[in-house]
Amino acid sequence: MTDWSAVVWGFVAGIVAGIAAFLVPVVGHVGAGLIAGFVAGYLAGGTLGSGAWHGLLAGALGGVVLVVLTAPIASLLGGALGGPIGGVFSGLSVIVVGLVIAFVFALDSAVGGMIGAILAD
Structure with a gap:
């Protein structure tokens, strides 16, 4: 079961740390x-899988x-700058690149979540 409170607190910690980054x-x-992952994993506790999931x-x-x-x-x-077609392509390219970045952010957060879950128990 997902502890959404832990996920939101991890997200908030990640935003604060990202601004300081x-x-x-x-x-x-x-x-x-x-x-971000550490905070989510620590608050959720449980197994390594649970910590990785919440951090992710x-x-x-x-x-x-x-x-x-x-x-x-x-x-x-x-x-x-580029007319309607430029607007569509620039918006779509930001979405694609952003989703790749979200995946990368999620990977290191999953590692942090595992560490947090280990230390929580």
Whole structure:
């Protein structure tokens, strides 16, 4: 069973850590995903699989929110610069790239979730 409270708290921790990650660009964003997963896995507890699942959801939620916020902006800018077809292609490309990024965020968050679940028990 998914503990959505743990997922949301992991997501919030990931957003806060992601904002702070701009100080250390590459390591910071990987660390933000680990922190998001750790918080979700720690709060959910249970087995390694449970921690990985909750961490994965927290990381993926962060990526999906990023896509939802940036795709309309890219579509509007693409439409202004490249006409209607430019708007469609720029919006779709942001969605595809964003979903790939969400998957990558989810992977390191799953590792953090496993670590959190180990330490919770």
